[in-house]
Amino acid sequence: MKYRNYLIMLLLAGSLPLRAEEDGKDLFLAAMNGKEERVITLLNQGVDVNSKNGSGRTALMAACFSGNLRSVKTLLAYGADVNAADSAGSTALMDALIFGDEEIINLLIKSSANVNAQDAQKLPLLERAKKSNSEKIIKILEDAGAKGATPPPPPEPTAEELAAKKAEEEKAATELAGKSKKKR
Template sequence: MKTRLFLIFCFLFLSIKISSQSGIYEIARHGCIEDLQYVLNNNSDAINYKNSSGFTPLILASYHGNVKVATLLAKHVENINVNSDSGTALMAAVFKNNIEITKMLLDLGADTNISDSNGTTALHYATRLSNEELIKLLVAFGADINLKDDKGFSSWDFALQNNNESILKLLKN
């Protein structure tokens, strides 16, 4: 009897958590496709909400490297390019050096030239992190190497600061 009550309690707790708006953010961070599918079936608008920090579930899934959830979200959100003060889902994936999510977002139409509240673009992050693979990918998808952040620095400037010859060559060509 106690086991049955415990299981019922757990089921109710999980159902409430998943169906609540805050549940979508936990799913984005650490959840699974089944949990996300449940939300999509019951409240599909929840995937487009921003939390109190301005992050969407897609931004959080991209930042936390939750590939399967990020992919499903990216295919269903109203706008893949939603921008928080800290940037877009693409910027979150680049900032975490996540090639797989970055490529998926680009394939689904993520804009490489959107900037965050500091004027920083995904290419700026990739250059600061000296990630040549991400730089190649972003440039191939149209990232503007001449865009400057709010302090007047371009990706070229970041590569110069890092004294990274191979990235300077990439940006030059």
């Protein structure tokens, strides 16, 4: 019984490593819930700071989505990939936009977050920010060089449009030729 209690204490204190698949899950949950001490313990035990869950989401994404600034700072200090994308193409900066924490957004940008990243639907960050109607966040992104959606190229002209344009050009050429003959 004495050893069992000691083992439980060690597990709770984070002194014994968990299985690898549990480590990433624990790091994700600790970051999401703002349990900075647990985040540090797991990282010091060698948990991969960039481990991903089944959807490809990282602990940094979870911390940004939940607005846990201390966890974000800790994960970045341990080398979290600020531009990692999940299976939907979302990044930590996109998650920070959802929570709307300007300090986290600025920190990610200072940590080289790609302000022109696009998700799987090709929606740029700036367009996401515009949907939130936060003028401050829009300005932060624009000041960092974020670009909006590029307009699609103009459609190719149809056969009818090409024929009409050619007829107009021929008519203009005929009129111009007629005016030159009159001047002589």
